[in-house]
Amino acid sequence: MIVERKIKVVTEQHNIDKPAEHEGFPMKEWTVEIFVLDQDGRERPAKCFTKAVYHLHPSFANATQTFTEPPFKCTNEGWGEFEMSIDMFTTEKGGKSTILHDLNFASPTYQQIHTIQFKNPSQALQQILRETGPLPSDEERKLKKVDGGKKKKSFDVEKMADGLVKLSEEDLLHVIQLIHDNKDDNTYIQNNLDAGEFSVDLYTLPDGLMKTIWDLLVRAAVV
Incomplete structure (x- = not known):
């Protein structure tokens, strides 16, 4: 981004x-x-x-x-x-x-x-930048939050965020690999290798990847 x-x-x-x-x-x-x-x-x-x-x-x-x-x-x-x-x-x-x-x-x-x-500003810097205007991902974020009378999506982004932190280390590494392999140009991710941290804005993931991750979370019984 x-x-x-x-x-x-x-x-x-x-x-x-x-x-x-x-x-x-x-x-x-x-x-x-x-x-x-x-x-x-x-x-x-x-x-x-x-x-x-x-x-x-x-x-x-x-x-x-x-x-x-x-x-x-x-x-x-x-x-x-x-x-x-x-x-x-x-x-x-x-x-x-x-x-x-x-x-x-x-x-x-x-x-x-x-x-x-x-x-690729961090989440903290994104919040500061939003004080002076929207970010490129904000419009897509709005579209994914609003149903608009169209077909209801088969995943809940907020529940996904809660479920991801409950995954085992093995499943979490699998999700990270899925994101790396299937992200697109609009996907915001940030790796901090020194601190061992990985962050992703779920609202910027492609719908197909969101559905794949959701199904994994369902199988792991964390959503």
Whole structure:
């Protein structure tokens, strides 16, 4: 699953009453903040990130600056314009997105919009992302939850979730193998080999695979 969100980077800058380090270039104080835009284009706290690391011009004494709370406000003083890079991290393994940001003094306030992709987000990150808009799997989730007058499905997803945790280790490994062998492009799974964990969004499984797993749970008398 790939989830996209628009990230707004807002910059504010103004002159400060300090001696110019270079003639013709007044000293400035500038601030950069990071927000997420929801589906209606409104600014929301960027809680999908755990920290933001700003890589400033190497002339700064502390050229790498890290912030761990939204809006990841980075404030500094200087006289020159430059391009910085910003690394934004999630809790996911390898969950880093990098954007380039042009710091300039043409306007007192300006903003830049970037599109960020979250690849196979964990269940916890999915919940945070849902605060700013639906996920690709949500429509399919709704279709599977609503009967809509069509033929009633022969399995109950909620009961499946309860039944899976009651399976023996052998049967559970068999289910995991079934999912690996029969998943499709819409199936969301996540393996954490280091922690020995496997998670799956049952609502993203193909109907045929759901029926196979349901029948196994019935035979194991856990649903």
